[in-house]
Amino acid sequence: MLLVLTDGEPSDVDVPDAQYLVEDARRAAQQLRRRGTDIFAFGIGEHRFPQLDRIFGERYALRVPRIEVLPQRVMQLYAELKK
DSSP, X not given: OEEEEEOSOOOOTTOOOHHHHHHHHHHHHHHHHHTTOOEEEXXXXXXXXXXXXXXXXXXXXXXXXXXXXXXXXXXXXXXXXXX
């Protein structure tokens, strides 16, 4: 299992195209899943994280408004996985 903590915006110093970065990250997440790795993302901060669902999938992306809330959100993820 891979847990990703993110600000929700992929970046690369030599790739200025934001849409390319989103699709590249999405493809990487899909490849990991195909190889059997569960991947979940936690968007940290008060942002709306418009790209988070696109990259990781709606079921695999959780918002965490403040870092203090992270343990609670991890437990929420764990509870969802046990269903």
